Amino acid sequence: SQTIHQWPATLVQPxxxxxxxxxxxxxxxxxxxxxxRQAAGRGLQLLFYSVGIGQISSEVPQNLSASxxxxxxxxxxxxxxxxxxxxxxxxxxxxxxxxxxxxxxGTRLTVL
Amino acid sequence: xxxxxxxxxxxxxxxxxDVTLDCVYExxxxxxxxxxxxxxxxxxxxxxxxxxxxxxxNEISGRYSWNFQKSTSSFNFTITASQVVDSAVYxxxxxxxxxxxxxxxxxxxVKP
Numbered sequence: 001s002q003t004i005h006q007w008p009a010t011l012v013q014p015x016x017x018x019x020x021x022x023x024x025x026x027x028x029x030x031x032x033x034x035x036x037r038q039a040a041g042r043g044l045q046l047l048f049y050s051v052g053i054g055q056i057s058s059e060v061p062q063n064l065s066a067s068x069x070x071x072x073x074x075x076x077x078x079x080x081x082x083x084x085x086x087x088x089x090x091x092x093x094x095x096x097x098x099x100x101x102x103x104x105x106g107t108r109l110t111v112l
Numbered sequence: 113x114x115x116x117x118x119x120x121x122x123x124x125x126x127x128x129x130d131v132t133l134d135c136v137y138e139x140x141x142x143x144x145x146x147x148x149x150x151x152x153x154x155x156x157x158x159x160x161x162x163x164x165x166x167x168x169x170n171e172i173s174g175r176y177s178w179n180f181q182k183s184t185s186s187f188n189f190t191i192t193a194s195q196v197v198d199s200a201v202y203x204x205x206x207x208x209x210x211x212x213x214x215x216x217x218x219x220x221x222v223k224p
Contacts, residue, residue, distance in 0.1 A: 043203070043216040046211065046212070051210055090157065092157075092212075099164075100162050101205075102159060103159075
């Protein structure tokens with residue numbers, strides 16, 4: 001099965017600063033990749049997904065953007081963070097052979 | 113439109129009790145997959161089970177069992193003889209056309 005790597009695990013950033021979260025995938029090629037956000041005590045909100053290099057679908061218009069420069073790399077970015085960007089960010093990959101989605105360990109982002 | 117509903121926000125049981133987590137889904141498609149994930153306090157989502165829409169056989173894995181009924185659009189999850197380690201948030205999800213739709217989650221508290 002595939003392994004999803006995310007870093008950093010925890011991040012504290014001031015309002016207005018930029019953001020770059022990286023996700024990489026091991027153990028599979030050409031996976032579908034996903035970024036989710038989870039507010040404290042809430043469910044998962046799909047932010048972006050990608051079916052291939054350079055292909056990004058945005059689910060929620062907001063202060064964030066995503067890029068997929070390589071097959072197994074998915075990056076979540078922001079030019080200027082807002083307080084409302086705080087949350088737990090999860091990267092996931094869908095393994096095509098089983099259609100199962102596996103998740104990374106997540107990044108806890110606090111914007112102050 | 114696709115939708116997953118987990119009506120139980122939070123459940124508390126005493127260790128060794130059986131507990132059932134409900135999941136109801138909506139979709140007009142005939143081909144889809146259903147999943148259950150566990151989110152322990154550490155945050156990472158752990159894959160538990162995948163079911164495709166053509167396989168209504170119930171499944172048992174140790175203390176876990178799943179009941180899939182297309183007639184009622186339900187995919188319920190039962191934990192038999194619950195343990196403290198089962199305490200977590202459990203998510204039900206539906207997948208088709210490259211996207212996963214998650215329920216809002218059920219927080220299970222198992223008390224010793």
